[in-house]
Amino acid sequence: MARxxxxxxxxxxxxxxxxxxDFALKQMDHVxxxxxxxxxxxxxxxxxxxxxxxxxxxxxxxQGRVLFGDRDVTDAPTAERNIAQVFQFPVVxxxxxxxxxxxxxxRNRRMDAAYIRARVEAIGRMIGMEAxxxxxxxxxxxxxxxxxxxxxxxVREDVNAILFDEPLTVIDPHMKWELRTQLxxxxxxxxxxxxxxxxxxxxxxxxxxxxxxxxxGRVVQMGTPQELFETPAHTFVGYFIGSPGMNLLDxxxxxxxxxxxxxxxxxxxGYGPVGGRAQIGIRPEFARLTSAEGLPVRLRRVEDxxxxxxxxxxxxxxxxxxxxxxxxxxxxxxxxxxFRPDKINVYSDDWRVAPAGRLGEAA
Amino acid sequence: MEKTVNHKAWFLVLPVLVLxxxxxxxxxxxxxxxxVQDTFGNNVFFWAGLEWFQQVLASPRIHDALMRQxxxxxxxxxxxxxxxxxxxxxxxxxxxxxxxCLVLMALPLLIPWNVVGxxxxxxxxxxxxxxxxxxxxLGISYNYxxxxxxxxxxxxVMDVWHxxxxxxxxxxxxxxxxxxxxxxxxxxxxxxxxxxxRYIELPKMQGVLLIAILLRFMDSFMIYTEPxxxxxxxxxxxxxFLSIDLVKMAIGQFDLGPAAAFSIMYFLxxxxxxxxxxxxxxxxxxxxxx
Numbered sequence: 001m002a003r004x005x006x007x008x009x010x011x012x013x014x015x016x017x018x019x020x021x022d023f024a025l026k027q028m029d030h031v032x033x034x035x036x037x038x039x040x041x042x043x044x045x046x047x048x049x050x051x052x053x054x055x056x057x058x059x060x061x062x063q064g065r066v067l068f069g070d071r072d073v074t075d076a077p078t079a080e081r082n083i084a085q086v087f088q089f090p091v092v093x094x095x096x097x098x099x100x101x102x103x104x105x106x107r108n109r110r111m112d113a114a115y116i117r118a119r120v121e122a123i124g125r126m127i128g129m130e131a132x133x134x135x136x137x138x139x140x141x142x143x144x145x146x147x148x149x150x151x152x153x154x155v156r157e158d159v160n161a162i163l164f165d166e167p168l169t170v171i172d173p174h175m176k177w178e179l180r181t182q183l184x185x186x187x188x189x190x191x192x193x194x195x196x197x198x199x200x201x202x203x204x205x206x207x208x209x210x211x212x213x214x215x216x217g218r219v220v221q222m223g224t225p226q227e228l229f230e231t232p233a234h235t236f237v238g239y240f241i242g243s244p245g246m247n248l249l250d251x252x253x254x255x256x257x258x259x260x261x262x263x264x265x266x267x268x269x270g271y272g273p274v275g276g277r278a279q280i281g282i283r284p285e286f287a288r289l290t291s292a293e294g295l296p297v298r299l300r301r302v303e304d305x306x307x308x309x310x311x312x313x314x315x316x317x318x319x320x321x322x323x324x325x326x327x328x329x330x331x332x333x334x335x336x337x338x339f340r341p342d343k344i345n346v347y348s349d350d351w352r353v354a355p356a357g358r359l360g361e362a363a
Numbered sequence: 364m365e366k367t368v369n370h371k372a373w374f375l376v377l378p379v380l381v382l383x384x385x386x387x388x389x390x391x392x393x394x395x396x397x398x399v400q401d402t403f404g405n406n407v408f409f410w411a412g413l414e415w416f417q418q419v420l421a422s423p424r425i426h427d428a429l430m431r432q433x434x435x436x437x438x439x440x441x442x443x444x445x446x447x448x449x450x451x452x453x454x455x456x457x458x459x460x461x462x463x464c465l466v467l468m469a470l471p472l473l474i475p476w477n478v479v480g481x482x483x484x485x486x487x488x489x490x491x492x493x494x495x496x497x498x499x500x501l502g503i504s505y506n507y508x509x510x511x512x513x514x515x516x517x518x519x520v521m522d523v524w525h526x527x528x529x530x531x532x533x534x535x536x537x538x539x540x541x542x543x544x545x546x547x548x549x550x551x552x553x554x555x556x557x558x559x560x561r562y563i564e565l566p567k568m569q570g571v572l573l574i575a576i577l578l579r580f581m582d583s584f585m586i587y588t589e590p591x592x593x594x595x596x597x598x599x600x601x602x603x604f605l606s607i608d609l610v611k612m613a614i615g616q617f618d619l620g621p622a623a624a625f626s627i628m629y630f631l632x633x634x635x636x637x638x639x640x641x642x643x644x645x646x647x648x649x650x651x652x653x
Contacts, residue, residue, distance in 0.1 A: 078550040084551060091545050096562065104552050104562075105552040
């Protein structure tokens with residue numbers, strides 16, 4: 001087990017990358033703490049799998065170093081890194097029995113036979129396949145095969161880290177929940193470093209202590225689920241996490257007031273001059289419909305999703321989403337939307353701007 | 364839902380029945396007809412029963428040809444299948460060189476049998492052939508027209524030259540269908556090169572390899588043109604395989620009765636073996652579908 005350090009890392013699939021657009025992974029420096037449960041979240045093609053394959057050694061980065069603890073493993077082959085990885089689609093050895101599949105990584109490392117036996121039984125129980133251990137892996141259903149893949153990933157106890165590359169894509173929803181819970185339990189028991197790649201925010205937020213959001217080859221934010229929710233560091237995080245995502249409005253910032261299409265919106269903190277394209281971001285959870293204060297909007301529709309209602313409103317051609325509590329009445333006179341000032345974030349060219357000070361302290 | 368019964372529909376399959384009868388059933392029946400009758404000319408036939416069959420089954424000449432045939436098929440399968448797999452494993456996976464390899468591999472398959480025969484017939488000649496002449500200059504005694512062993516080597520090398528590509532291309536197709544994740548998982552699991560072959564590549568190639576073996580078996584078991592052009596079945600009867608013998612019997616000696624009985628049994632043997640292959644293959648599929 002070890003801390004994983006990515007230093008000055010970047011990767012391009014082209015042999016001679018010219019500009020930054022040629023890089024699948026833009027230059028980054030990150031430290032993944034030993035024993036952490038990380039989720040790597042981002043839309044397809046943002047470089048998640050590339051990053052994972054660099055950590056596991058399946059891919060050599062075009063620049064920068066990878067360190068496990070204090071050891072530089074940039075040029076070490078996968079075998080030396082002692083990593084387990086589970087892939088998006090099931091990889092099983094068809095001609096072997098389920099038992100042999102699970103034992104395969106242990107046998108290749110010449111572990112003791114009695115230990116292998118006990119360990120395989122334990123993992124078989126964990127993935128709920130103890131009854132079919134002696135069946136051939138060929139002919140099992142896709143989710144059974146994926147469970148074997150997961151089992152093979154977890155069978156070694158001495159690994160530096162376990163990497164999961166969207167492992168639950170082919171599993172049905174009910175089993176997904178169960179397996180994810182088991183992964184969490186396993187993480188608590190063995191405290192391996194786990195890195196879990198997904199594009200599903202629920203999966204990421206429930207699995208991980210820390211969520212790493214990637215966008216366009218960059219890690220845009222690394223934080224707890226709460227941090228991602230309350231203070232998204234990049235507009236992409238705001239938009240990608242949450243359902244619906246954060247509302248973004250172009251604004252002119254003056255101290256603790258934002259001017260949006262001529263309307264003044266009070267902010268929870270004071271800001272210095274904001275350069276570039278200035279925007280304010282507010283989560284639908286912190287917006288509410290009113291009849292007196294706030295921005296004038298036109299209501300387009302109301303969606304009742306059970307626990308709450310999503311109000312789709314329009315403000316100068318831009319959509320604003322509002323989440324209204326289950327019992328909250330929506331009247332015909334409520335044509336304005338107000339934001340909670342302390343929940344508004346300010347962005348300059350998509351990156352969050354830290355406030356100069358809380359209101360009150362600023363003076 | 365109940366199906367409508369309308370026997371007039373049978374008329375719709377009439378054209379195909381006529382066509383098949385004309386092109387396959389009637390000629391086959393003619394052969395069957397010959398196999399149970401004897402004639403002394405003038406189109407007068409006598410019933411001969413199973414006499415020809417008994418004669419063919421008891422004939423040492425045909426026993427020898429059958430043994431040679433089995434030996435030949437066994438040898439070329441034993442060479443072409445492992446060699447084809449080996450070639451496929453070492454072919455580039457993608458890019459310009461992969462395309463070039465594919466084209467080069469496909470070339471021998473495009474050459475007609477008798478041309479292949481002629482190429483090797485000349486290639487191996489001691490007086491003017493590149494191979495034969497070179498060997499003679501090197502002091503190696505080689506003469507496929509006089510020495511039975513040399514004739515066998517020539518015929519086998521020729522078949523390997525002509526057909527290994529087929530096995531290689533099929534195996535290559537099988538290998539190409541393996542997703543990268545399998546190789547990556549094997550690396551993670553620290554599998555050795557041999558284990559990657561044994562547990563990933565071989566199982567994934569199983570289906571295409573069965574087809575390759577079936578095709579090569581049937582083709583080699585019926586081989587005629589190439590050895591006929593190169594050795595003419597000689598020296599003596601050393602390379603007289605079943606179909607060469609059959610043609611000699613039917614057209615050379617004009618023994619239509621025994622030749623007909625012979626071809627029917629020949630056909631049945633190939634049918635039997637193909638059936639065995641088919642059964643094995645479908646059973647494998649079934650096992651997969653459990």
